Amino acid sequence: MNKLGLHAFVWTAGWNADDATRAIGRTAELGFDLIEASAMDYAAFDVAATRRALEANRIGITMSFGLTDDMDVSSGDPGRVAHGERHLLDGISLARDVGATHVCGILYSAFRKYDTPPTQDGIAGSVEVVRRVAEKAQASGITLGMEVVNRYESNVLNTARQAVRFCDRVGMPNVKVHLDCYHMNIEEADIAAAITQTGDRLGYFHTGDSHRGYLGSGSIDFGCVFRALVASGYAGPITFESFSSAVVGQPLEGILGIWRTLWDDSRDLAAHAKLFTDAHLHAARQAWRHVPDAIDPD
Template identity: 65%
Template sequence: MNKLGVHALVWEAGWSHDECSRAIARTAEVGYDFIEAPALDPGSIDVDFTRRQLEKNGIGINFSLGLDADTDISSGDREKAGRGTKRLEDAIALARDLGATHVCGILHSAFQKNAVPTTAAGVAMSVDIIGHVAEIAARSGITLGLEVVNRYESNVLNTASQAVEFCRRVNAPNVKAHLDVYHMNIEESDIASAIRDTGDYLGYFHTGDSHRGYMGSGSIDLAQVFRALVASGYEGPIAFESFSSRVVGQPLEGILGIWRNLWEDGQDLAAHALMYTRAQLKSAQETLKQAERSRLP
């Protein structure tokens, strides 16, 4: 059964003690299984305090992050790659100490708009480093989710098929594709087919909608998305991700282009997303039973 989570930026812009406490409490109150916390700076997260809040509220945690230009492991620059390796190792240590099962996001390259395409040497360097980090993560039972994002946020993995190829090159059982319906809506020719074709390489999934607002209020055919997830047998985590200028500050506001309020009430947004996701999963599961129910006597 899929564990359902929500991104912390639905609640708070940072991870101070007060922000951490509120975000975790609200996630639990709505009924999610886990919170996805940003680990852009792993060292800024108070492990002991966060653990106490998770235990108090009875939920889990996973982490996501994106490397920056100075830590880009696909840059071909060994000094940058070294800093990126350290950032990823720190994120794995954080996840280990808080009992997380997944570290996801743009782990494979810089989270930025690029002016030039990636290179074969850069991809090879990224593959080697992800393989090294995967060995460390495996010791703590942690899966790495390589997020497939649109062309304005990375020049390495923009489609599900690229993520599958990357995972095959790494050849580690705990390196998986992290698909996000918002990005897939931009880059994929057929979202449902891309999900099915990813198959067992799919390890983490982000739900949302075309404008990153309320699920079902955009232009994505989410019914087909959930049917594809269920039909492919995906049982991994599903996290709802949504951004609004009401919460998100810099640098993410600028990188993601979050210039307007798509919602005012994070509690209502998150509750709606959980209800919507559960309903879509149930509908998709019932769809698979139709052939059996339609047999002639």
Template identity: 65%
Template sequence: MNKLGLHANVWVGSWSEAEARLAISRTAELGFDVLEMPALDPAIFDIALTRRLLDEAGLASVLSLGLDAGTDISSGDPEKMRAGEARLLDVVSVARDIGAHHISGILYSAFQKYMVPPTRRGIEGAAEVIARVGEKAAASNITLGMEVVNRYETNVLNTAAQAIEFCRMVDRPNVKVHLDVYHMNIEETDSVAAIEMTGDMLGYFHTGDSHRGYLGTGSIDLPAIFKALVRTGYEGTITFESFSSKVVGDPLTGILGIWRNTWDDSDDLVRHAMEYTRSQLKSARESLRTSALMPGQD
């Protein structure tokens, strides 16, 4: 059974003590299993406080981040690659200490718009760094998720096929593909086919909609997405991610282009996301069960 996750940026823009208490308590109260916390700067975490609050709430946790220009391990620049590896290792240490078992995001390049395509050597260098970081992560039972994002946020992994190839280059069992419907809606020719192609290499999944707002009110065929997840046997975490200028702060506002309030009421947004996700998963499972019982089906 899939665990349901929620991105902390639906509640808070940073991670002060008050923000940590709010995000953790409300996520747990509304029935989610997992809280995803941004770790662009791992130094923001009060590790002891965060772990205690998570444990008290009974929440599992995920850390997510993207590298920056100075830590770009796909750059081919030895100094930047060393800095990027050090940043990733710091995040692994934070994840270990707060009890998180998954780190996801743009771990393989800078989280930015590029003006030139990646080089083959740059991609190979990123894979070598991720392989070393993956070994440290494995010692703490941590999975690394290579998030596939749109062309305006990286030039390395924009499609599921690219992520599959990259993970095969890394060749570590705890390095998986992370798919996100918002980005798939931009880059994939067929999002359902991308999920099916990824198969058991899929380690983490983001739901959302085309405008970053309420699920089911944009242009993405979410019922087909949930059916694909159920049909392929994906049992990992499904995390709802949504951004509004009401909450999100720098640097994400600029990087993601969150220029308007896509929603105003965090509580209503999150309640709706939970109800919608549970309903779609139930419908998808019933559809699969009914199809299995139809005459002529194996």
């Protein structure tokens, strides 16, 4: 069964003791199985408070982040590549310390808009770094998710097919594809086909509508999305991610172009996402049971 998660940016842009306690508690109250915490600032991440809140509320945690330009492991620049590798390894240590099961995001390049295409040497260097990081992650039972993002946030992995090839090159069992509805809506010709073709390489999934607001209020066909997830046999986390200028600040606001207040009631947004996801996942499973010769997804 899929564990359902909520991105912490629905509640807070930071992660001090108060942020962690509040975000984890509210996420658990709404019935989610896990919270995804963004490790934008390792120094400000309160490990002890996070562990206490997770244990008190009996939910799990995943983590995500992206690399800055001076940490670009796809750059081919030895200094930047080394800096990025150290940052990724430190991120794995942090994830291990809080008991995270997954570390996802743009772990293979810088989190920014590029002016030129990637080089083959740069991608090869990124593969080598991710392989070494994955070895450390594997020792702590952590899955790495290579998030497929749109062309304005990376030039390396913009489609599911690219991510599958990248993961195959890394060759580690704990390196998986991380797909996100918002990005797929921009880059994929057929979202359902991209999901099913990724198959067992899919290790993490983000829901989010075309404008990053309330699920179902944009242009994405979520019935199709959930049917594809069920048909592919995906059993990993499904986490809702949304951003509003009412919560996120710089630098994320600028990087992602979050210029509008898409919502200002975090609890209502999150409660709606939980109900929406439960309903669509249930409907997709029921539909799959009526497909001739289908295998029960549960």
